[in-house]
Amino acid sequence: MSEATSPNEQEQPTPAVPEAAPAGKAEEPSKPGKVALLLAILALLLAIAAVLAGGWGLWQLRALEARDQQRLEQLQAAREQAGVAAQRADGLSARLQQLPAAAELEERRRLLAQLQGDQQLLNKRLETVLGASRQDWRLAEAEHLLRLASLRLSALQDIDSAKALVQGADEILRDQDDPAAFAAREQLAKSLEALRATRNPDRTGLFLQLGALRDQAAQLSALNPVFESQGGVLSELAAEGDGASWWSQGLHTLSQYFRIDFSADQNIRPLLAGQSLTQVRLALSLALEQAQWAALHGQTPVYRQALLQAADVLDAHFDRENPASRALRTRIDELIGQTVEVVAPDLGNSLTAVQAYLERKQSARESLAPEGAQGDEEARP
Numbered sequence: 001m002s003e004a005t006s007p008n009e010q011e012q013p014t015p016a017v018p019e020a021a022p023a024g025k026a027e028e029p030s031k032p033g034k035v036a037l038l039l040a041i042l043a044l045l046l047a048i049a050a051v052l053a054g055g056w057g058l059w060q061l062r063a064l065e066a067r068d069q070q071r072l073e074q075l076q077a078a079r080e081q082a083g084v085a086a087q088r089a090d091g092l093s094a095r096l097q098q099l100p101a102a103a104e105l106e107e108r109r110r111l112l113a114q115l116q117g118d119q120q121l122l123n124k125r126l127e128t129v130l131g132a133s134r135q136d137w138r139l140a141e142a143e144h145l146l147r148l149a150s151l152r153l154s155a156l157q158d159i160d161s162a163k164a165l166v167q168g169a170d171e172i173l174r175d176q177d178d179p180a181a182f183a184a185r186e187q188l189a190k191s192l193e194a195l196r197a198t199r200n201p202d203r204t205g206l207f208l209q210l211g212a213l214r215d216q217a218a219q220l221s222a223l224n225p226v227f228e229s230q231g232g233v234l235s236e237l238a239a240e241g242d243g244a245s246w247w248s249q250g251l252h253t254l255s256q257y258f259r260i261d262f263s264a265d266q267n268i269r270p271l272l273a274g275q276s277l278t279q280v281r282l283a284l285s286l287a288l289e290q291a292q293w294a295a296l297h298g299q300t301p302v303y304r305q306a307l308l309q310a311a312d313v314l315d316a317h318f319d320r321e322n323p324a325s326r327a328l329r330t331r332i333d334e335l336i337g338q339t340v341e342v343v344a345p346d347l348g349n350s351l352t353a354v355q356a357y358l359e360r361k362q363s364a365r366e367s368l369a370p371e372g373a374q375g376d377e378e379a380r381p
Contacts, residue, residue: 142172146351153344157298159200187353194345206295217284280317300341
């Protein structure tokens with residue numbers, strides 16, 4: 001600092017020294033410090049805003065890239081579809097070039113219409129033929145059922161089977177719904193009523209009953225004779241004892257080996273044993289078996305003769321005192337009176353009526369066939 005001073009400097013008063021701040025109060029920051037703090041805060045906010053703006057811009061950029069990639073893929077798919085459509089268009093163009101002309105298409109359409117008409121006519125004829133064939137088959141079945149019923153009656157005299165067969169033939173004629181079948185159905189109704197009125201014996205039951213008798217006859221055996229006291233001296237001697245004396249025991253033992261018959265006017269039958277008993281059983285079984293056959297076939301004379309033969313075998317070789325032979329003889333007497341023959345009605349009239357109906361129907365169809373064929377020829381273009 002130089003020794004010479006300007007007059008202005010000399011005239012400036014010396015600044016007053018500020019008084020000391022009172023104790024207990026902090027010094028307030030100066031105004032330039034506040035400004036600097038505000039600037040720092042503003043700069044920090046600007047930096048945060050810049051970072052956020054940069055992040056948002058980066059996210060937008062990524063989104064734009066993804067969208068561009070998707071649009072690029074869509075564009076590629078559209079190009080592929082356009083290529084496929086172009087190929088199809090080329091194929092359609094080639095097919096269009098191969099199509100015939102309009103005149104040729106018209107000719108083909110006319111031929112197709114004619115072919116469809118012929119096909120419809122053929123279908124109609126086929127339905128007519130098949131329908132007639134079905135009716136013929138059903139009517140032939142009715143005739144066959146009647147023939148079978150007649151055969152069952154003549155051979156086996158089976159009333160139940162014959163009724164079922166005639167009923168089936170009547171149902172076939174009913175399904176025809178033809179007034180011309182009235183006469184045939186009338187004869188079938190008469191045959192059915194005749195079959196219902198015919199007596200139908202239980203020949204199967206008789207066969208089984210005779211079979212049971214055959215089994216019973218195979219077990220028949222001769223009745224051994226026993227000594228029976230009829231009174232007199234022997235009875236008095238036996239009565240003197242207590243029933244367990246040697247005399248009573250002796251008489252009982254002798255009765256097992258000897259038989260004294262004082263009825264000389266009665267026939268004495270020898271006891272059957274061994275081979276003789278077997279032969280008698282066989283003869284009785286054969287007679288009952290013959291009766292079974294006659295019962296099944298409705299042969300009443302053979303049936304009765306076989307049972308009479310069985311009764312004679314029983315009477316000749318077995319004693320009436322034998323309970324088994326007596327029961328068998330009683331049962332044979334009961335079965336002899338059974339009737340196994342069936343007087344079957346004649347189904348010839350019904351069969352003739354059905355055959356006549358078939359012939360009339362066939363004649364009517366043959367008379368209509370030429371007219372139908374001529375009409376079809378005229379309808380064909």
